[in-house]
Amino acid sequence: MRLVVEPHAPGVFRIRCGRPDAVAADILPGARARAHAEVLLARPEAIGEAILEPLKGALKGWRLVQGDVSLDISVNPFKLHLHRLGKTALTLCESGVARSEELWSLGFDLKRTDKIFGLGETPGDLDRRGETIVSDAPDHRALPLAWSPNGWGVYVNTLGRVEHDLGAESAAQYMIAVEDETLDVFIFAGEPTEILNQYTQLTGRAGQPVLWSMGVWVEQHTSHNASQTAELIAEFRRLSLAVDGVLLLPPAAWTYQDSKLLPEWDAERFPSPKQLLAQFGKHATHLCMHTIPAALVESTIFAELEDRGWLLVGESGEAHVFAGVPATQGKPFGLLDLTHRDAMKTWSERHRHLAEEGVGATACDVQFDFPDHIVARGGESGAVLRSLYPALARRALFDAAAGHKVPPEGVVFSSDLFAGAQRLLWQSAPRVPNTWGGLQHTLRTALSIGASGIPVQMHALGNAAMPTADMTPELYLRWLGMAVFSANLAFQAHPDLLPTAFDEATRAHVQSWLQWRYRLIPYVLGAIEDSARTGLPVQRSMALSFPADAEAQRWDTQYMLGPALLVAPAMKPGKEIQVYLPQGDAWWDLNTGWRYEGGTTWTVSCALDALPVFGREGHMLCLGPTASHTGEFNSARILDEVWMFGMPVHNPVVMRNKIRVMQMQGSSYIKGLEGLRILPSEGLEVKRRGAEVRISRAR
Incomplete structure (x- = not known):
């Protein structure tokens, strides 16, 4: 085995361990490894410099120094110590680095004050310490970056399975188990904002959304066809309710039809696509339609695609048949093998043509729990395939939407989470109950994926698939207020969840909030464009924005919207809302114009047409x-x-x-x-x- 440690970027060290040929910088990997590297890293080459010094005292080894950051590497025993600003930020634990068959393990000592953020979506405490997270477990909703306000971050660069034990087994250790031939870990030192900046430079940043996608969306109701949804949009216009986008529900608008090698419009649902697009276009709205890289088993093209080797296969070498999902109307199907270059190119090009025809955006959810025996053409299976497949599908759709635009601009709506998901817009919100708990759930998921590098979550205003009795006018307006001060929102077309379901006073407040939404678009879109330069999300948790303020981190349902606005949404009934203003800055109340010093807690009285929102002094x-x-x-x-x-x-x-x-x-x-x-x-x-x-x- 060979160990390679390099200063990869300012405040970033890369540690690789494996066979000499696998970690040698002058040996190019094979085509399959290059394809995987492109999914994981946007900038694989090192751009960092460091001063190399021998360790002083009894320890033998070296010190890599980058400004106020250094990494000590000692031998006999092997140790790593990451230092920042003269203090130890992270230390390799006593068990060091070990390998058993195909499994690597390493761990870091945790201080009592080390909180751990990132690693994907959570509806609970944003501090993940004490949890165990498995990268390819669908219900864990994992992402690969972990960081602490104490100035360190860790990213394991692999498509294989990674298990993060964040002090669940031993409270004083963060243990990582990695299934891969080579161990490849990046260690970051710096403020959380610096860590996200370096992480997204390394792994890729989001493209930009088109302007219309920043407007309000409406999600189709399950009992409505496209024409009925268009009538609803016309009603929005008559009532002066702002709207720009319409998300049509599954099944997929395009599938592989009989004897045709390209996906075609579902002729039964959309007999005249041009008429459909014109029907919504006359109301100045854009359509987002579901798609899936699949061929129905009952179609005659299924056998043709199987013969071409364009479908994922099972142990027998025959195309694997998946059980039906909403995108296929519950019918069994085979999945396109997107590791096959021709299949990938054909599918992406077809969607580029659809974008040129006037389809505004696409929605695609393909994060299935692939059985371990399914194999792709490139040899991928198991955890690697579960991580790789959604990345390939979503990238193909984004490339189709962006076309040749500079900078790349487009929207792909999805709930999938995977390594590299931060490169692609937009992330859909979880489906939550129509309760105060549901409001808190959707907010926490936005803040947790933001802390993991995802810039945008689009909130759904309620859930049409769950009982609506608890959706009172107060909850509805509080939910809407939070969503207005976010990346974006979508109304549900369920009769009980539309503005028309409420009294006249509530509808007036809805119109007031929507006016605020459209006035905020230049600022929010600026924050999204800023994420392409800094990697910071639109909704930023207190831990991310104020890592030195321990009190601020306790207020984990208030957040920064971009760099200038602090938002404290109501999480329970009543007009009285408590807000903590972080220390180090002064804050200006948008509702009253009053100025407050930071480091203080206030109780603010807000009617249903207002929320506590404060501007940060100097902005x-x-x-x-x-x-x-x-x-x-x-x-x-x-x-x-x-x-x-x-x-x-x-x-x-x-x-x-x-x-x-x-x-x-x-x-x-x-x-x-x-x-x-x-x-x-x-x-x-x-x-x-x-x-x-x-x-x-x-x-």
Whole structure:
């Protein structure tokens, strides 16, 4: 075995152990290994530098130094010590690194204060310490990055099964078991935001969504056909309820039909696709339709695809038959082998043509629990196939939607979680009860996957598949308020979950919230575009945003929306809502304009048309105009108003950012605000000079 330790990037060390040919940097892997590496790493080459020093004292070994971060490597016994800012951040535990047959194991000592975040979706405590998480277990909803506010992060670079024991067996140790021929681990040092930045640079970042996808969505009701859903959208327009996107439910809109090698429209449901698209297009709405890379067993094309070797096979070498799922109307099917280059290319190209025909977006869920005996053409099976398949399917659809756009722009709606999922938009919300607990559940999942590197979760306003009796007007408006201050939301077309199900006062509050949603689009889309540069999610947990404030981390159902806004949604009935304002900053109440010092707790009284939302001092909030759909936006003037939270220090987050803050002595110059209404905070005066605005403290 050979051990390779390298400074991979600033604050990032890569540790590999395996056969000499597998870890040698000058030996290119085979085609299969290259394909896997492309799924896992967007930047496999090392860009870091370090100073190499011998260890001092009795220990023999070396120290790799990168600025204020260093990694000590000692021998006899083998030890790793990660240091940051002069303190030990992470230490390899006494058992070190071990291998047994195909299983690697390593562990790290945990301090009493080490909280662990990331590693995928959870509806419970965002701190995962004490849990056991298995990467390919469907119910674990796992993602591969773990990090601590104490300044360290760990990513295991493999498609194989990884089991994370986060102190479940031994409270003082984080143990990792890896099924792979080679152990490949990245260790990060830095603030959580720095760790996410380096992790997403390493593994890939999200493309950008199209503008219309930032508007409100409506999800089709199970009892409605496409024409009835179009009538509902027309009703939204008559009631002046904003909407942009429509998510049609399964089954898939396109399948492999008899004797045709390309997926075709389901002729029974959509006899005239052009008429369907025009029906929604006249209401300025865009369709998102389900798809699945599958061929029905009952179709004559199934045998043709099997003969070509385009389907996943079982032990006998024959195509494996899967039990029916909603996307196939419950009918058994075979899955396209997306590791087969021709099958992958054909499926992706067909969806590119559909995008050109006017289909706005696609939805695809393929994270099936593949039995271990299923084998792909590339030899993948078991945990590797369970991790790889959803990544290939979703990437093919994103490439089809993005086409040749620069930067890549498109939406693929999915609930699948897998290594590399942070590269692709959008993540659908879990299906939760129509209760206060359901509201908390959907918020916690958004914050937990955000802490794992996923930038966007689109919230569903309720669940049409569960009883609706508990969805009171108060809960409905509180849920809507939280979703407005998020990446995005979708109404459910269930009669009890639409705005029309409630009284006139509630409907008026709904319209008010939707106006807020569309005014926030430039800011929220700016936060999504910012994730392509920083890796930070739209909804950011307190632990991610304020790692040094232990009190803030206790308030794990409030969050930062982008860099400028702190949101404290109501999690129970009543007007009184408690909010903690993190220390180190001052905060401006959007509802009253009052300024509060950080490190304080307040009880805020909020009616049903408001939530406690606070602007972070030194930042600005750029708002767009009110609209009933994004087609009404003037691309030449996407902004309408700017709110200032104290003296501007930071450049505002805003789509197509052309606004810049320049610090002057005693004041700030802001370029790019021509023609906008500017609301200065108390104690500031604004002096215009064309497209430049000078902000100075009032004398």
